Amino acid sequence: MLWGSSFLLRGRPAPESASSSPPLGSPDEASDDEVAPSELRHIDASEIQPTIVFDDSGDSILVLGTDSSGHQPVQVSRTAMILASPVWKKIFERHWNENGTAAIPLPDDELDAMHIALRIAHLRFHELPKKNGLTIDALLQLSVVCDRYDLVKLVRPFLDLYGWAQCHYPDTTSGERCHPAWFFVAWTFGYKDSFQNLAKFVVKRTGLDQRGNAMMDNGQAFPLHMPPALLERIMEVREATLTAMLDVLYDILDDITHVYVCQVDESCEQKCRAMVLGSFISFLLESNLYPVRRAASGTSLSIQQLYDHANAAEILTFESHDYAEMAAHVKRTNCDPAKATADTFKHQGGLILHKKCFGAFHLRSKLRAIYSDIDSVVLPSHIQHMDEQAAK
Numbered sequence: 001m002l003w004g005s006s007f008l009l010r011g012r013p014a015p016e017s018a019s020s021s022p023p024l025g026s027p028d029e030a031s032d033d034e035v036a037p038s039e040l041r042h043i044d045a046s047e048i049q050p051t052i053v054f055d056d057s058g059d060s061i062l063v064l065g066t067d068s069s070g071h072q073p074v075q076v077s078r079t080a081m082i083l084a085s086p087v088w089k090k091i092f093e094r095h096w097n098e099n100g101t102a103a104i105p106l107p108d109d110e111l112d113a114m115h116i117a118l119r120i121a122h123l124r125f126h127e128l129p130k131k132n133g134l135t136i137d138a139l140l141q142l143s144v145v146c147d148r149y150d151l152v153k154l155v156r157p158f159l160d161l162y163g164w165a166q167c168h169y170p171d172t173t174s175g176e177r178c179h180p181a182w183f184f185v186a187w188t189f190g191y192k193d194s195f196q197n198l199a200k201f202v203v204k205r206t207g208l209d210q211r212g213n214a215m216m217d218n219g220q221a222f223p224l225h226m227p228p229a230l231l232e233r234i235m236e237v238r239e240a241t242l243t244a245m246l247d248v249l250y251d252i253l254d255d256i257t258h259v260y261v262c263q264v265d266e267s268c269e270q271k272c273r274a275m276v277l278g279s280f281i282s283f284l285l286e287s288n289l290y291p292v293r294r295a296a297s298g299t300s301l302s303i304q305q306l307y308d309h310a311n312a313a314e315i316l317t318f319e320s321h322d323y324a325e326m327a328a329h330v331k332r333t334n335c336d337p338a339k340a341t342a343d344t345f346k347h348q349g350g351l352i353l354h355k356k357c358f359g360a361f362h363l364r365s366k367l368r369a370i371y372s373d374i375d376s377v378v379l380p381s382h383i384q385h386m387d388e389q390a391a392k
Contacts, residue, residue, distance in 0.1 A: 204371075241370060283314075
C-alpha cells in the first residue's frame with residue numbers, strides 16, 4: 001500500500017499563463033518553483049477518486065487534479081517516468097530526497113492530456129485515442145503537458161501515427177480549421193510552416209470583443225495558452241495596420257470636403273461632391289467609423305473586415321447629361337425614344353458618368369498597398385524554438 005486513508009499534498013502555484021511563465025522544455029529550464037515544496041495540506045480519502053493504475057508494479061503515486069476538479073491518484077513507475085522526461089526526473093529526484101514515498105501532487109495539468117502522456121510513457125498504447133481521436137482543445141492540452149514536461153520527443157510519433165494533429169492542420173486558403181489553438185500545438189511540436197501560414201491568416205482576422213480583448217472576427221476566442229509574445233505581437237501589427245488604413249479613410253473624407261471633387265465639368269461640382277460625400281459617409285456609418293473618428297483600438301473590426309467593407313462599398317457618383325447630344329444620338333441610331341434607357345446613352349450618347357471623380361482619391365489602391373504589406377507577427381524566437389522542437 002503506497003498511501004493510506006489520508007496523505008500530505010504539497011501544493012504548488014499554477015502558472016499564470018503559457019506566455020508569462022517559462023515552459024519546462026528541458027531540465028535546465030525547469031524552475032525550482034515547479035518542484036519546490038510549499039504548504040502541506042491533508043487530503044481526506046473522501047476527496048479522492050479511485051486510483052488509475054498505469055503500472056501494476058508501480059512504485060509511485062501521483063495525485064492529479066485540484067480541489068475543484070477532483071483529485072485523481074494514479075499509480076506509476078518511477079523508472080518509466082524518469083526515462084520519459086528530464087523534467088519528471090528532476091521532480092522525482094527532489095521529491096524522493098525530501099519526502100520519500102509520499103504521493104506527488106501535480107495539480108496544474110489537464111487530466112485527459114496527462115493520462116495520454118502517462119499511457120505513452122508506460123507503453124499502454126492500446127489505451128490511446130485512435131485515429132483523429134483528439135479535438136483541437138484536447139490536442140492543445142496535450143501540447144501544454146508536452147511543453148511543461150519536455151515530452152515532445154516521446155509523444156510526437158503518436159501524433160503522426162494516429163493523425164491527432166493532421167486533422168486539425170489549418171487550411172488558410174479556405175479558412176477551415178484556422179483555430180488559434182493551433183499556434184501552441186505548432187510551437188510545441190515544431191510545425192513551423194503551418195505556424196507561419198496561420199499567423200498571416202489570423203493577424204488579418206483579429207478584432208476586438210465588447211471589452212476590448214482580442215478575438216477572431218468569426219467569434220473564436222484566443223486560448224489561454226499561446227506562444228510567448230505572439231498575441232501581443234498580433235495586436236501590435238493589427239493596431240499599426242488599421243491605423244494606416246483608417247488614416248487613408250479619414251484623409252479621403254477631409255479631401256472630399258475641402259478639395260475640388262468633380263473631374264468632368266466645373267459646373268457639376270456641387271452635385272458631384274454631394275453624391276460622393278453622402279455615399280462615402282454612408283459607408284463609414286455602416287462600418288461604425290463615423291461620426292466618431294475611430295482609432296484602431298476603438299473599432300472592433302479586423303483588418304480583413306475593414307478591407308472587405310471598403311472594397312465592397314458602393315460610392316455613388318454623379319451622372320450629367322448633354323441633352324442635345326442625346327437627341328442627336330437617338331436620331332443617328334434610329335433608336336425608338338420610348339424604349340431608350342440609360343444604357344442607350346452611356347457610350348457617346350450624351351450620358352456622362354463621373355466615376356473618375358471618386359476614383360481620383362484612389363481609395364482601393366491605397367488600402368491594397370497597406371493590406372499587401374502587413375508586418376509578420378512571427379518573431380525570430382518563435383522560429384528558433386520551433387526549429388529546436390522539430391529536431392527533438
